[in-house]
Every structure is written in C-alpha cells, then in structure tokens.
Amino acid sequence: QLQLQESGPGLVKPSETLSLTCTVSGGSISSSSYYWGWIRQPPGKGLEWIGTIYYSGNTYYNPSLQSRVTISVDTSKNQFSLKLSSVTAADTAVYYCARVIHSVTTDWFDPWGLGTLVTISA
Amino acid sequence: SYELTQPPSVSVSPGQTASITCSGDKLGDKYACWYQQKPGQSPVLVIYQDYKRPSGIPERFSGSNSGNTATLTISGTQAMDEADYYCQAWDSSTVVFGGGTNLTVL
Numbered sequence: 247q248l249q250l251q252e253s254g255p256g257l258v259k260p261s262e263t264l265s266l267t268c269t270v271s272g273g274s275i276s277s278s279s280y281y282w283g284w285i286r287q288p289p290g291k292g293l294e295w296i297g298t299i300y301y302s303g304n305t306y307y308n309p310s311l312q313s314r315v316t317i318s319v320d321t322s323k324n325q326f327s328l329k330l331s332s333v334t335a336a337d338t339a340v341y342y343c344a345r346v347i348h349s350v351t352t353d354w355f356d357p358w359g360l361g362t363l364v365t366i367s368a
Numbered sequence: 369s370y371e372l373t374q375p376p377s378v379s380v381s382p383g384q385t386a387s388i389t390c391s392g393d394k395l396g397d398k399y400a401c402w403y404q405q406k407p408g409q410s411p412v413l414v415i416y417q418d419y420k421r422p423s424g425i426p427e428r429f430s431g432s433n434s435g436n437t438a439t440l441t442i443s444g445t446q447a448m449d450e451a452d453y454y455c456q457a458w459d460s461s462t463v464v465f466g467g468g469t470n471l472t473v474l
Contacts, residue, residue: 283463293403293411293454295463306461309369342410352399352458356413356422 248273250343250359257365264330264364268343275324276301281346283355284317284328286339294339298346298353299326338366370459372466379472386442388469390455393436398457400438402431405468406451414453415440447473 254266268282275282284296297307299317307315311330319326330337340363344355372392380386390400400418403411413422415431418438428443438457442449450473455466 292468293456293465295465298463309462347416352401352417353463354401354413354416354456355403355411356416358410358412361410 248345248357250345250357252341252343252359252362254362254364256363257367258333259368260334260366261332264328264333264337264366266328266341266343266362266364268326268328268359270324270326270345273345275319275326276321279347281348281353282319282326283344283346283353285342285344285355285358286337287342287361288336288339296328296330296341298348300348333366335366337364339364370457370462370464372455372457372464374453374455374466374469376467377470377472379474380442380445382447382473383444386445386449386471386473388440388442388453388455388471390438390440390457390466391436392438392457392464395436395438395457396434398433398459400431400433401456402429402438402440403454403456404449404451405454411454442471445471445473449473 249271251269283298297317299305314331316329340361342361344358402415404414405411418433419431430441454468
C-alpha cells in the first residue's frame with residue numbers, strides 16, 4: 247500500500263525559505279503512471295494546490311505561488327521536495343504531499359500524506 | 369483565474385440524502401472530483417472523474433457534473449459522513465479547489 251510522509255522544520259522565520267521533503271514508500275516514484283504533488287491548508291481554511299512534478303523533473307505550479315516555489319525529485323531516494331522562498335505568516339499551513347493521477351484533461355490526488363504543520367514566525 | 373464555489377455548510381438528518389454542490393464556469397466541460405476531510409485528518413478521495421468511486425468508498429457516495437454545477441450526493445447519510453467536503457477541477461494546467469462545505473449530520 248502506497249504511503250507518503252512529509253518531513254521538515256515545523257518553524258520557519260519570515261523571509262526565509264521553507265523546505266519540505268515527501269518520502270514515498272510502498273511504490274516507486276519513478277512510475278510512469280503517476281505524478282506527485284504538494285497541497286497546503288492554512289489553519290481553519292481550505293485547500294490550496296502548490297504544484298506538481300513528474301519523475302522526469304517536469305513541473306507545473308500554482309500561478310499565484312510560481313515565483314516562490316520550486317519542486318524537485320530525487321528518484322534514488324524515492325523522494326520529492328518543496329521549497330517556498332520569502333515566506334510570510336500567510337504561508338503558515340499544514341503542508342500535504344500526495345500522489346497525482348494525471349491526464350491531459352484532469353488531475354486528482356490519491357492518496358495523501360498525513361501532513362505537516364509549518365508555522366512562520368520569528 | 370478559474371474559481372469553484374461551494375456552500376459553506378449543509379445539514380442533513382441521518383438516513384436522508386445530502387447534496388453538496390460545486391459551481392464553476394462551464395464546469396460540466398471539465399472533470400470534477402471530491403475529497404472528504406474529517407477533523408485532524410488528511411483529505412480522502414471519494415469521487416473522481418465526475419462520478420467514479422475509488423475502491424473502498426461506500427456506494428452511498430455518488431457524483432454528477434453538468435452545466436456549471438458538479439454535485440456530490442450521499443444517500444442514506446450516516447453520522448460517520450460528517451466532515452468537510454472539497455470539490456476540485458483542473459483548468460489550463462492548474463488545479464483548483466472549491467472553498468469546502470461542512471456537512472453536519474443531525
């Protein structure tokens with residue numbers, strides 16, 4: 247059964263870079279059938295897509311975050327990572343990673359990791 | 369940018385049918401999917417490609433999508449179905465989520 251686990255600092259200072267890693271177990275991140283994505287959820291609010299990556303390194307990002315986001319993949323470690331630069335308090339959220347089922351007309355996310363809370367504060 | 373609109377809350381009595389709507393411009397021309405999120409838990413996919421159910425999702429969950437509205441229907445709603453529900457679609461290589469609907473079973 248595929249499992250995803252987010253990891254990284256729970257506290258980041260304003261203006262610094264948030265860095266998270268998602269470790270995939272029970273399946274290969276190099277599968278040609280799937281993409282891999284990041285989604286976040288501010289406390290008490292809704293879901294926001296951050297971006298998606300293929301094992302080849304092909305990426306696409308939320309236009310509202312694109313200037314600050316980098317998603318990368320490490321197939322040797324079966325991991326993919328998120329970097330979000332110049333963070334502010336508005337970036338405080340639970341960050342989820344998920345497997346993406348991608349087609350030319352749609353994406354959906356299944357399954358999701360447990361999520362990790364990242365707080366932006368001095 | 370594309371937007372999806374959901375009612376903030378829906379209430380239903382146990383055993384009755386709950387309908388949660390998701391509206392967007394020509395949403396019926398796109399695929400919609402739905403996630404269930406219980407407090408303190410990660411979202412779980414309950415419907416994809418408008419009406420398909422992943423394995424393990426009860427048959428009481430169904431979906432439809434036409435015109436400008438996608439609908440998640442829960443037949444014979446149970447107390448365990450009380451949760452937040454989010455619709456999601458894909459537009460111009462961008463993933464879009466609705467704002468979420470809190471379903472109360474009372």
